Amino acid sequence: MEIVIIGNGITGISAAQSLRELQPDWKITIVSGESTYHYSRPSLMYVFMGHMRYQETKPFPDHYWAEQRLDLVRGWVTGIDTRAKQVKLKDGRALPYDKLLLATGSISNKFGWPGQDLPGVQGLYSLMDLKALYENVKRAKRAVIVGGGLIGIELGEMLVSRGIQVTFLVREESYWSNVLPAEESAMVTRLIQAHGFDLRLGSELAEIHAGPDGSVGSVTTKSGERIECELVGLTAGVRPNLAVTEGTAIPTGRGILVNDSLETETPDVYAAGDCAEIKTPGEGRNTLQQVWYTGKLQGRCVAHVMAGEAKTYDPGLWYNSAKFLDLEYQTYGFVTPRPSEGETYLWWEEPTGPRGLRLVVQDGAVTGINAMGLRLRHRVCERWILEKASLDFVLDHLAEAAFDPELCRRFEPEIRFALRGQPVPA
Template sequence: MHIVIIGFGISGVSVAKTLREQSNADITIVTSESKSFFSRPALMYVYLGKMRFQDILPMPSDYWEKNNIKVVLAAVEAIDSDKQQVVLDDGSILSYDKLVIATGSVPRSLGLNEHNLGGVQGFYSLQDLLLLQKSAKNIRHAAIIGGGLIGVELAEMFLSTGISFTFWVREKWFGSNFLPEEEAQLVTHYLKNKKIDIRFEREITHFDANEFGQVTSLHSQIGERVDTDYVCVCIGVKPNINCLENTNIHTNHGVLVNACLQTNIPSIYAVGDCVEYVESSFGRKSVETLWYTGKRMGDYVGRNILLDHPQRYHQGIFFNSAKFFDLEYQIYGHVPVSPEEIYGSVFWKHPQKDKSIRLVYDTVSDEFLGCCVLGIRFRQEVCEKWITEKWKITEVLHALPTANFDSEFSARFEMELLNIYNNKII
């Protein structure tokens, strides 16, 4: 039995790790990025000098050899699902019994042919990090395009190395495409306090370049022109399905899979960012480009790929977390961007500090649906329990202290939330 995994990110690695715990099957991982498995979200810390590259490797480098997992550094040229073969760009051919596609995602493009210009890049891969490290000392003024997490990471990186930059955001507030308005305002306010030149409601219309094809300036839709010799485009990612173009594997935005994460060809599975999971449960996107989703899918496939009667994949309760500079953010369950429109919502914000808690519930059944917190940590097990067991909002408010995961001696705000809810009811 030979299992080939295309992709050496968290999804592919989770498949290999979990599979190795179950069986002695031959496992080969194909990657074109690096022979070391590194934590992608930690790349920024290497740039900041907070960690070295060897520190962001989640497993000891001899893990792969010890566990008899072959890692091949090559790009996939073609997949022949009839012969069950993968053709690599070094000319070699891998025969598989089961194939797992874990190709992850690629940065979205602005559609302005920007990637043909010198000095324009994304911040996603190890190669992007190396390129940025090389360019950093020559940057006079940079542009970060896109109001997402990567944009904030880049802002932190540029700030730490003293690179002047402008942060271009399409939305009205930072994060208003994934945060409720109050939270988006809080984060925006927090970022403005960092003395960042951040410009909202801006779309980039075109770039100017010099005779060498190097970017020199950019223009926004309101007619601004800013001299910029370095541009980081980070307006989100999309499934990386380029290598599947000439195959008969069904794709739409991503690789289409069934309830067992199988593609239309039963011996081929897909996990992680590249997946489009149409059976996604209520309130979840069919393409979820998250570390946690990739890890969960990978673990699931690793456990089930060799079973004759695999169980269905369960998405579990949604959760995510992030950090904007030092401001932590966590979300559990279902918290839509405008929760007040359809649901009830209890929102508390610290009068001075950058902290907030929001609980969302169904106004008809009073069932707790989800919560998101800024500057405060909640305990995942507790929040998941409330959601799966369909606790009422009042029960949740009374049990709120059990969810706190802040460090000892931290100030507590459960009473404030209860008061806000009580005032709302009256």
């Protein structure tokens, strides 16, 4: 049996590793245009800021892949012949497959802005983007970043670390307010301003203009303001990378459409990770799931399906973690910008912050947690939510969740006092 996996991100390699365990004799080939070896995409910023070397972003030594008999092919896939069961590469090579996994990840969003393809305009997704950034910063004193999500703030931090003046255009009236409740959003907004970003809230890009040398020289916003800059970072979200499905009959919507076993409608073709759109994702879950841990889970799940088992994807409890500049953020369960019907939001914030904790309570049980500037233990938070722990229980056992004992000693009594004082419907 010959397996071809397009993409060596977390999804593709998780699938390959699981398949190798399940089927020791199958031939497994992983194709990627970006790099020969898997690396950790979230580490891109640390390479640029000099905190890590590229070599250190590879979780497995280069000899690991041959030892596992996982064949690595470096090249861009330009077509798939699903009848002949062949993957075609840009350099003319063709790879036959019996089963094919599409794990092609995402691409940065571009919304047709005039000037979006000028030299000096870029996203932050891949090693190619990182390489472009090393070049683009050489001529940049001022940068404009468009889009107020996680990648925008990372790019801003990277540029500020090089002494570049950053203007950050955020469409919303407060940073990431379409995801974070008001207090968390306000906390991050203040932090961004304190770090010297020129944060423009309620501001949208209209056009990017070339300077005298043909590279980007300025942008104008929808309100007509012109901002001079030599670099534009487009970080207004990502969308599934569907390019390999062009010219095929593999059905796509926003992503590559799959059922809850991650099978496409095309026989022996599967899709998982950022590029997949799950038609029936389960209550409260998005059809697109574009984070690291869901890629890993989907990769492992699809391996079982490809190996012939009847298995459906279970995303488990929603979890995410990120860093806004020096502020760590963790979220467990569903914490939406505003409480849904029947939910009560409790919020503690350290006056001298930035630190905060939000508990979402429904029918007396804790159903969601946001931690800002506090490190919590994943397993404990997950257990509380899955076991529907009561608010009283969670407050009494806060110390169990604290990852850092010093933080726990310092804030736990305050948190308990503050949250017990807030009304929760009986």
